[in-house]
Every structure is written in structure tokens, then in C-alpha cells.
Amino acid sequence: MNQLIQKLQKEDRRMTRLIRGVKIMYLILIPIYTLLSLFTPDFTLVQRGGGILVVLGFIAFTVLFQRRINEFNSVDYALPTTQMLSQTMKRYKFWKPELPCALLAALLIDAGLCLIHVENFTDPQIRAKLLDIQGTMLPALLIGIVIGTAWWYLKHKPLHDQAQTMLNELMQE
Amino acid sequence: MTTKEERFNKIVADNEKRIRRICRYYAPFEQDSDDMCQEVLVNIWKSLDNFRGDAAISTWIYRIAVNTSLSFAGRSVKQARFRVDADLQQLGKLIDDDKSDYELREWQLDAMQTQINQLSIIDKALISLVLEDLPGKEIASIIGLTEPNVRVKLHRIKETLRQSLQQQLNQQDL
Structure with a gap:
């Protein structure tokens, strides 16, 4: 029993450290990017706007990360079974509001970075570089979506369907 | 503290x-x-x-x-098996609503376990709580259903078990 408690406490500490680490990273990046966007002397208004878009993307990711952590922490096995099953279904469903928000956040960062460099867009080298970035970013995003979908299908869909079957059976009159 | x-x-x-x-x-x-x-x-x-x-x-x-x-x-729901270590009289509760001294005969124990394993995982969960001697009100609170709903479900499960055992008994007699 003591071994188990030590393991549980270690796991709690590991999770707390991980969450704190990621939050600190975002909380450092957000002010730095905000300050850079607003106070870099050479920046034009469009570039400052680009910087703000990057910051908004970071903020969106921070909020999404916090929501995910809250969801993870709120898994409560002491709820009545019907409630626990409904929560499981919600947790493992494919289409969540977070999904388009995460895509939007990625696009905000992408658009922001483009705007920061847009002043030099007439320069063929910069233009080629920007197009290169887009050429990498969009397929990467697509691959991410495909991997995420496959992951959900293999790992989460069976749990979702199982919870749904059990809940349907319980709610059957 | x-x-x-x-x-x-x-x-x-x-x-x-x-x-x-x-x-x-x-x-x-x-x-x-x-x-x-x-x-x-x-x-x-x-x-x-x-x-x-x-x-x-x-x-x-x-x-x-x-x-x-x-x-x-x-x-691994397909592999899930319900193991009952309860005594025969306790298992008798599952097919006897008025909780009188219905006792299963030895040969019926295996049949009973087989029948219980045919049930869905949800029905098994309800059965496990009945075997714990919990009142309907507490089972309802654990599962998150109303007490009458739990009563109906338990009645159906018991009826299914009773019928299956009766069939087995008839086959034995033949």
C-alpha cells in the first residue's frame, strides 16, 4: 500500500510539474512577443498587427491547454454511472469545439508570421521562403489532422462507442 | 487535520x-x-x-x-467473465424476489454462472450490487437511475435467469 501511495504522489507531482512547465512557457512567450510586437522600432503597423496575431494564437493555445487539463482533472469516477458514461462520451467524441479553435490558433500564428515578413514580400528570396514555409506548414497541418483522426478512430472511438452502448442500455425503459 | x-x-x-x-x-x-x-x-x-x-x-x-x-x-468486454464466489443461498436471491430461503441445488451453480455470463456488462453490474445486499435506493444512487427504473431492470434480469434455469431443469428431467 505504501508503494502505491508513493507512486500516486509521484504521479501527482509529475503532472503538476508538467502543467506548470507548459503554462510558464506560454506565460513567458506571450509577454515577450507582445513587447516585441509593440515596441520593435523598425516594425510597421502591419508587422505589429502580425505580432499581435501570433500573441493571440499563443493565448488561444494556452486557453485550450488549460481547458484540456481541467477536463483531465475533472474525470470523476465517484459520479453515478450514467453521469460518468455521459462524461466519457463527451470526452472522447470526435468533434469538439476545441478542434476548430486549435486550427484557428495555428492559422493565426501562421498568418501573424506572414504579416511580420510581408513588408519584404516583394523580395523574391523572402517570397520564396514564405511560400516554402506555407508549403511545409499546410501539409504538416494536414498530416497532423490525419494522424489525429486515425488516433481517435483507433484509441478513442471504441471507448466512446462502448460508453454509448452502456448508457443506451441503462437509459432503455 | x-x-x-x-x-x-x-x-x-x-x-x-x-x-x-x-x-x-x-x-x-x-x-x-x-x-x-x-x-x-x-x-x-x-x-x-x-x-x-x-x-x-x-x-x-x-x-x-x-x-x-x-x-x-x-x-475487453467480450472476454469479461463474471465470477461469483457467493454461496448458493446468496445466489438464490437473484431468482427469488421475496428473498425466502430459496436455495440453488449444486448442479445449478454452474448453470447460474453461465447464465449470468450471458448477461450484458450493465446487467452484471446490477447483479453485483444485488449480491452486495444493497437496497434498491442505494443501487439507484450508484447507477444514476430512478429507484422504480432499477426495480424494473432487476425484475427483468431475474426473470431471464429464472427462465433459463427452468429450461435447464426441464432438460435435466427429460
């Missing part, structure tokens, strides 16, 4: 038998049962901070044990 560790130790010490019994219902082998118990303990630890005493501690423990067992069994 007690620490989380002290509260956890006390709850586990007070309810160890209860937890082990529920896990045994769902796990056919000792090793599976031990793994399931470990998972129940982990979930008790995780849920301990949220326990406000709104429900009785026994109800709270049963909810965690049943929900964990359903999740655990759900991973």
Missing part, C-alpha cells in the same frame, strides 16, 4: 473487502482482479479531493468500484 494519505489509508482499510469483492465479480483470474483493485485504488485517490460527504462513503466507494470495473471490463 488529517492528510490525504491518512484519509486514503482509512477509507481503504475500512472498505478493502468490499472493493475486493466487486473486483472479483468482474475478473475471472486472480491477476485481473488484483489489477482491477489497483485501478480502483488509483481512482479513489484521484477522486478523494472531490469527496464532500454528500453521499454515504459506502455509496461513494461502490460508485468508484463499479465505474472502474465497467471501464476496465469495457476494454
